[in-house]
Structure formats: structure tokens, C-alpha cells
Amino acid sequence: MNMHDLPVADGSDNPFGARLRGLTRLGGTELGVLERACGPARHVRAKAELVREGERPERLHVLLDGWACRVKLLPDGRRQIAGLVLPGEICDLDSLYAPKSDYAVAMLTACTVTTLDCAALRAQAAQHPAIAEALGFLLVVDNAMLTERNASLGRRSAREHLSHLLCELLLRLTLVGRARGNGYTLPITQEDIGDVLGLTSVHVNRVLQRLRNEGLIQQRGHDLVICEWSTLRKIAAFQPAYLHLDNVEGSAFDIARAPWALQTRRSDGIGFDARR
Amino acid sequence: MNMHDLPVADGSDNPFGARLRGLTRLGGTELGVLERACGPARHVRAKAELVREGERPERLHVLLDGWACRVKLLPDGRRQIAGLVLPGEICDLDSLYAPKSDYAVAMLTACTVTTLDCAALRAQAAQHPAIAEALGFLLVVDNAMLTERNASLGRRSAREHLSHLLCELLLRLTLVGRARGNGYTLPITQEDIGDVLGLTSVHVNRVLQRLRNEGLIQQRGHDLVICEWSTLRKIAAFQPAYLHLDNVEGSAFDIARAPWALQTRRSDGIGFDARR
DNA sequence: CGCGCCATTGATTGCTTTCAACGATTGTGG
DNA sequence: CCACAATCGTTGAAAGCAATCAATGGCGCG
Numbered sequence: 001m002n003m004h005d006l007p008v009a010d011g012s013d014n015p016f017g018a019r020l021r022g023l024t025r026l027g028g029t030e031l032g033v034l035e036r037a038c039g040p041a042r043h044v045r046a047k048a049e050l051v052r053e054g055e056r057p058e059r060l061h062v063l064l065d066g067w068a069c070r071v072k073l074l075p076d077g078r079r080q081i082a083g084l085v086l087p088g089e090i091c092d093l094d095s096l097y098a099p100k101s102d103y104a105v106a107m108l109t110a111c112t113v114t115t116l117d118c119a120a121l122r123a124q125a126a127q128h129p130a131i132a133e134a135l136g137f138l139l140v141v142d143n144a145m146l147t148e149r150n151a152s153l154g155r156r157s158a159r160e161h162l163s164h165l166l167c168e169l170l171l172r173l174t175l176v177g178r179a180r181g182n183g184y185t186l187p188i189t190q191e192d193i194g195d196v197l198g199l200t201s202v203h204v205n206r207v208l209q210r211l212r213n214e215g216l217i218q219q220r221g222h223d224l225v226i227c228e229w230s231t232l233r234k235i236a237a238f239q240p241a242y243l244h245l246d247n248v249e250g251s252a253f254d255i256a257r258a259p260w261a262l263q264t265r266r267s268d269g270i271g272f273d274a275r276r
Numbered sequence: 277m278n279m280h281d282l283p284v285a286d287g288s289d290n291p292f293g294a295r296l297r298g299l300t301r302l303g304g305t306e307l308g309v310l311e312r313a314c315g316p317a318r319h320v321r322a323k324a325e326l327v328r329e330g331e332r333p334e335r336l337h338v339l340l341d342g343w344a345c346r347v348k349l350l351p352d353g354r355r356q357i358a359g360l361v362l363p364g365e366i367c368d369l370d371s372l373y374a375p376k377s378d379y380a381v382a383m384l385t386a387c388t389v390t391t392l393d394c395a396a397l398r399a400q401a402a403q404h405p406a407i408a409e410a411l412g413f414l415l416v417v418d419n420a421m422l423t424e425r426n427a428s429l430g431r432r433s434a435r436e437h438l439s440h441l442l443c444e445l446l447l448r449l450t451l452v453g454r455a456r457g458n459g460y461t462l463p464i465t466q467e468d469i470g471d472v473l474g475l476t477s478v479h480v481n482r483v484l485q486r487l488r489n490e491g492l493i494q495q496r497g498h499d500l501v502i503c504e505w506s507t508l509r510k511i512a513a514f515q516p517a518y519l520h521l522d523n524v525e526g527s528a529f530d531i532a533r534a535p536w537a538l539q540t541r542r543s544d545g546i547g548f549d550a551r552r
Numbered sequence: 553c554g555c556g557c558c559a560t561t562g563a564t565t566g567c568t569t570t571c572a573a574c575g576a577t578t579g580t581g582g
Numbered sequence: 583c584c585a586c587a588a589t590c591g592t593t594g595a596a597a598g599c600a601a602t603c604a605a606t607g608g609c610g611c612g
Contacts, residue, residue, distance in 0.1 A: 054517060072427035075513050080427040094419050097412030102420040102518050126405055133398075136373030139415055143370050144378040146422045151348035151356040153429035154474025158568075189590065198430025203568055205592060237351050241330060242378050434600070465558065479600055481560060558609085565602070576591075582584090 015088030015176035016062050016114075022175050022248040023141065024134040033124055033131065038062065039115040044107050050091060051105035057095030059115040063087055066111030067187055069196075070103040081195040083146060084108075084188075086169075088176035093139055096121060108188045137244070144242040153198050156236070158207050161197050164236035166217065170226060171243055174252050183218075183225035229255075291364030291452035292338050292390075298451050298524040299417065300410040309400055309407065314338065315391040320383050326367060327381040333371030335391040339363055342387030343463055345472075346379040357471040359422060360384075360464075362445075364452035369415055372397060384464045413520070420518040429474050432512070434483050437473050440512035442493065446502060447519055450528045459494075459501035505531075 020026055041064055050061055068085040082103055085091045091105045096118055125132040152161045173179040191201040211217045216232050218225045226232055245253050296302055317340055326337055344361040358379055361367045367381045372394055401408040428437045449455040467477040487493045492508050494501040502508055521529050
């Protein structure tokens with residue numbers, strides 16, 4: 001497996017830049033503007049709550065490393081994760097225009113975070129149409145992922161939904177150079193996954209186990225490999241158009257551009273053994 | 277109903293204007309700009325598909341009358357409604373920045389629709405910061421409703437979820453003057469409701485029936501009245517903050533501004549009998 | 553009047569939850 | 583270095599919520 005097949009990631013390993021370069025058509029000028037607008041990087045402990053629901057947002061949070069999530073909490077304690085936030089993604093882009101945050105942002109692992117001042121960012125958007133465009137597009141992508149998960153929560157079975165999530169994560173992580181071929185690190189608990197899928201951790205365990213027994217995926221600790229992309233994709237009815245990866249360069253995304261095809265996505269090692 | 281009752285640019289009964297006035301702080305100038313940007317009103321038949329999934333959007337669709345929805349369709353035919361669109365709302369605001377539509381837009385009833393040119397609207401947003409702000413805010417509200425429904429789909433029971441929907445619809449319809457006290461017209465089928473809630477129409481029927489038998493709601497044909505707002509709200513754990521109604525004038529929205537209180541919302545008639 | 557759509561009802565099935573317990577792993581303090 | 587607590591993954595049995603299947607009745611409309 002060579003990283004060279006995935007030229008999406010930045011050399012300096014800034015996933016935010018990588019994501020912007022992959023997703024938008026921002027030029028060097030605007031990328032520079034955005035990067036300079038970022039505050040200093042900060043480390044945040046796992047389980048910390050970066051943003052509380054209902055809070056008045058002053059700055060956006062950009063995830064540079066680790067996994068976070070947007071959380072909705074019902075009064076009786078039931079928890080729903082409205083979205084996983086991966087490296088390079090903005091935790092709370094809504095807050096750019098929201099008077100109050102509609103969800104909490106919580107860290108699922110230890111994370112590195114930087115911030116963007118909302119008012120300043122709006123000002124930049126007003127000056128640079130390309131930035132306004134890009135922010136709008138990022139908002140659309142968030143929205144599309146939410147819409148797709150809605151469909152999954154409403155109409156997909158646990159097995160289909162979990163498969164769908166695993167497929168989605170592979171593409172999103174590949175975009176920022178955090179995947180290894182068909183595999184990636186899944187650093188969250190089955191409880192967390194359950195809160196994303198609207199299931200109990202017990203059921204997540206059983207469904208995950210079946211995927212493993214059928215040889216569709218492999219897991220070693222927190223490392224996961226999708227052994228049979230084609231099958232997993234078919235189970236999930238995964239159609240990646242909603243991720244809007246069309247303009248990304250790199251062969252890893254052929255799948256995103258040819259939603260009708262069911263290719264195997266086997267550019268490199270299939271499992272853990274292949275790496276030893 | 278004749279065309280003259282639904283003037284696009286007139287303040288008499290234009291729900292789009294009503295919604296903008298209620299939700300945003302747009303002044304007369306910007307409201308005028310937006311209203312003049314609208315195309316001619318057009319009638320659309322029930323079940324028509326205004327926008328197809330994957331389509332490249334050229335113009336946004338504003339709903340002036342009737343109910344529509346955003347549809348996600350799985351390959352095997354299962355349908356999920358990712359959002360109901362009520363009078364005054366924009367059917368496909370995402371399309372302002374999306375290269376392809378992430379969902380289809382379908383009419384649930386006969387509708388009246390007008391359009392906004394995407395490119396022109398983006399240009400207006402670039403010129404008038406207030407408009408950019410307002411559009412951002414509308415996008416946030418859509419997003420918030422989607423996030424809330426996510427939580428419902430994942431973590432609320434059918435009974436809770438349905439109650440939640442009925443509460444939400446009351447506030448959204450009140451905002452555009454389409455509610456009558458605690459009641460409103462619910463012009464869609466139980467099948468449609470099922471597709472919103474991720475349930476079968478059979479189950480929607482049973483749950484609806486129970487709410488009726490318990491006296492929480494009344495239904496006569498397509499007219500619905502919430503008889504016990506306080507109870508229904510408690511069942512749903514309905515916290516309207518996500519609708520961002522904080523700035524709306526009118527006592528009907530006290531409930532939106534005091535999410536902790538459980539007032540009865542009985543400003544007028546409680547049921548059908550009270551109106552005769 | 554007949555057709556089609558929609559609401560309703562009952563019986564049965566099944567996916568997912570709940571409850572409970574146990575094992576494995578990790579981190580911590582004595 | 584080991585005991586211990588805490589977290590997480592795993593497993594089994596039982597219960598429950600919602601889906602499925604099938605049939606009936608009401609209502610509007612051509």
C-alpha cells in the first residue's frame with residue numbers, strides 16, 4: 001500500500017487543508033486566508049464537551065486530530081449522535097449563522113482542535129466570494145450527510161445501516177489521508193456507534209460480529225479493514241453521491257464518481273496479514 | 277381558490293414573506309429585493325416531482341401553498357421523507373450551493389410554487405450582507421430540524437416521535453399564519469406521515485388512534501386539533517428551541533421562548549365544538 | 553355505480569431491546 | 583509488581599415494539 005495513491009492529503013498533514021483542497025476549488029490565496037484565520041491548535045481530552053447545546057457560538061471549532069461528535073440529548077438521558085466529526089471537519093459549522101447551538105459537541109477521543117472566529121469568518125466570506133461559496137458547500141455536505149443518515153435511521157435495518165456507516169467512514173477518512181487502503185482506525189466504542197445508528201451497543205456488537213464472521217470486515221483492536229467492499233456496499237445500498245466527492249483527485253475515489261458500478265476497491269492489501 | 281389570492285409580492289397572504297419577517301430581521305429593502313427576485317407563481321399537481329435527486333439545480337423553489345417534502349429513495353423502493361416543506365418554506369435551499377441535489381422534492385398536495393434563481397440569489401447575498409445572513413440562518417433552521425428528526429428517528433418511540441411531529445407542525449404553521457389556535461389542516465396521508473417518521477402507515481394509524489382515544493388530539497377529516505398541548509408536549513419531550521422562533525412576535529410563541537415551562541397553550545378554542 | 557385511495561383492524565412474525573452476567577483489557581495506586 | 587477499579591466487548595434468555603400480511607369499510611370521483 002502506498003500513500004502515493006492518495007495525493008489528497010497535505011504534506012504537512014493538516015487534514016483541514018486537505019479537506020478544503022479536496023472538496024472545494026479554493027485557490028492558494030483563499031486557503032491562506034482561512035489557515036491564517038485559525039487560532040492556535042489546542043489539545044482536548046476525550047469526553048470533554050467543547051460546545052454545549054443552546055450556547056451562543058462565538059467561534060467555530062475545526063478538528064485537526066481525533067474524533068468528535070454532535071450530540072442531542074433527550075431529557076431522560078437517551079443520547080443520539082447527530083453526526084461524527086472526523087479530522088479536517090468543522091465541528092459546528094451551523095454556528096456560523098446560528099444564534100444558539102442546536103447540539104452539543106463532544107470529543108469521542110483525545111483531540112486536537114483549532115478555532116475560527118465567527119464574525120471574522122463572515123467578514124471574510126463577504127470579501128471573498130470563493131470563501132462564501134466554499135462555506136456554503138461545506139454546509140451542504142453536512143446537510144447531505146444528515147439527510148442520508150435520516151434515511152438510514154428511518155428505513156435501513158441495523159445491518160444495512162452499520163454497513164453504510166463503515167462505507168461512509170472509509171471515504172471520509174480517505175479524503176483527509178487517514179485511511180490505509182480499505183482500512184482505517186475506528187477509535188470509538190460500540191456504545192458510540194450505537195448512538196450514531198440509533199441502536200443499543202449490544203445490538204451493534206452482534207451485527208458487527210456477523211459482518212466479521214462473514215468475512216466482510218476484519219477488526220483488530222481499533223483497526224478495521226473492509227475486506228469485501230463490493231458486498232458491504234451492496235448490503236448498505238451505499239451511494240456516495242451525497243458526500244460530493246466528485247471533484248476530488250485520486251483513484252481511491254473512483255467509487256464516488258461511479259455510483260452505479262460495484263467495483264471491488266482492492267488497490268492494495270485486503271487484510272491485516274497483507275501488512276506483515 | 278384563484279390566483280389572485282396568492283400574490284407573490286404582496287403582503288396579504290404571502291407565507292414566504294411572513295416567514296422571513298418572523299424568522300429573520302430583514303428590513304423592507306431586503307424583503308423587497310427577495311420578493312422581486314421571485315419568478316411567477318405556478319400551480320403544481322399533487323404527487324408531482326419538482327426536483328429529481330442528483331439533478332443540477334438552477335433555481336430554488338419556494339412553496340406558497342400546499343405541502344411538499346424532500347424525498348430519499350432506496351434502490352429497493354423504501355422511501356424516507358427527509359423533511360416536510362410547509363407554505364413559506366424553501367423546498368431545496370441546499371441547492372443554492374450544491375452542485376447536485378441530494379434529494380428529490382415531491383408535492384404531497386396540490387401546491388403553488390415560485391422560484392428563485394440560484395446565481396442571482398448568490399449575487400444578491402454578496403451585495404446585501406443581511407441577505408447572506410438571512411439565507412445562512414434559514415439553512416441553519418433546516419439543518420436544526422433535520423438534526424432534531426435524527427434524534428427522534430434514533431431515540432424516540434413511535435408515540436413520542438409522532439407527538440413531536442404534531443407539536444412541531446403547529447408551531448411551524450402558526451409562524452406563517454396557517455394554524456387556527458391549537459389546530460391546523462394536516463393534508464397528508466398516514467402513509468406520508470409514516471415515511472417522515474420511519475414507520476409503516478399501519479403503525480401510524482394505531483398510534484394516532486391512541487392519541488385520539490386518550491383525548492390528546494381530535495381529528496375530523498384532514499383537520500387536526502391538539503387538545504392537550506401540555507401533555508402532548510411532555511410525551512414528545514418537545515423543546516422548540518431548535519425552530520429558532522425566539523425573535524418572532526406574537527403570544528402564540530411564548531411556548532417557543534420558554535422551553536422549560538409547560539403551559540397549556542389555550543388561547544382560544546380547544547376543539548371543533550368550540551368553533552360552532 | 554364502480555373504482556381507487558385511504559383509514560382501520562386483527563393475527564402473526566421478527567428485529568431490536570432489555571436485563572443480567574462474564575471476560576478481557578487498561579490504567580492506577582499501594 | 584500486583585491488586586483493584588473502571589471501561590469495554592461478548593453472550594444468552596426473555597420481552598416488547600413495530601413490521602408484515604391480509605382483509606374490511608368508508609369516501610370521493612369519474
